[in-house]
Amino acid sequence: xxxxxxxxxxxxxxxxxxxxxxxxxxxxxxxxxxxxxxxxxxxxxxxxxxxxxxxxxxxxxxxxxxxxxxxxxxxxxxxxxxxxxxxxxxxxxxxxxxxxxxxxxxxxxxxxxxxxxxxxxxxxxxxxxxxxxxxxxxxxxxxxxxxxxxxxxxxxxxxxxxxxxxxxxxxxxxxxxxxxxxxxxxxxxxxxxxxxxxxxxxx
Numbered sequence: 001x002x003x004x005x006x007x008x009x010x011x012x013x014x015x016x017x018x019x020x021x022x023x024x025x026x027x028x029x030x031x032x033x034x035x036x037x038x039x040x041x042x043x044x045x046x047x048x049x050x051x052x053x054x055x056x057x058x059x060x061x062x063x064x065x066x067x068x069x070x071x072x073x074x075x076x077x078x079x080x081x082x083x084x085x086x087x088x089x090x091x092x093x094x095x096x097x098x099x100x101x102x103x104x105x106x107x108x109x110x111x112x113x114x115x116x117x118x119x120x121x122x123x124x125x126x127x128x129x130x131x132x133x134x135x136x137x138x139x140x141x142x143x144x145x146x147x148x149x150x151x152x153x154x155x156x157x158x159x160x161x162x163x164x165x166x167x168x169x170x171x172x173x174x175x176x177x178x179x180x181x182x183x184x185x186x187x188x189x190x191x192x193x194x195x196x197x198x199x200x201x202x203x
Contacts, residue, residue: 011149054175077152144176150174188202
């Protein structure tokens with residue numbers, strides 16, 4: 001199973017990090033050991049002092065495909081869920097300054113808390129899916145799939161040009177603006193619409 005994460009897919013988030021806007025989807029991988037499931041707590045690691053939350057819609061791939069055309073991409077996922085791409089921002093910034101890969105800042109253990117999934121058939125318009133993240137009862141991030149630079153179908157088309165998608169692969173589709181740090185004691189709750197699908201305590 002692969003965890004494929006799309007970066008820089010919301011303009012406002014690109015601007016808040018002062019990053020260039022890509023012409024095509026930017027993606028990176030997390031190992032399966034990054035998954036944190038069943039609402040288990042996230043234990044703050046000793047190697048970072050600046051872990052950031054990034055709430056994202058997640059696609060679950062339901063069949064194997066390679067070189068998938070956009071018009072057929074919708075048949076390759078049947079569930080949409082919510083997840084967090086936790087980022088060791090201090091490590092990422094140091095790596096960027098040195099021109100080094102920043103895989104460690106994204107792929108460390110438990111860096112991908114994953115919530116529940118919903119069947120995609122319940123969504124009347126996949127280009128209008130609202131989602132948000134609450135921390136300690138306060139909304140810190142709000143997003144909508146309609147604001148993505150690259151749609152679900154375009155993401156699948158692009159990824160599958162380079163690597164085969166297989167049943168069970170997960171695609172994190174990018175985060176909106178409003179990212180920020182978490183601290184021990186925080187309670188993170190992820191929603192699609194008004195339905196809570198993710199609950200994660202920081203310890």
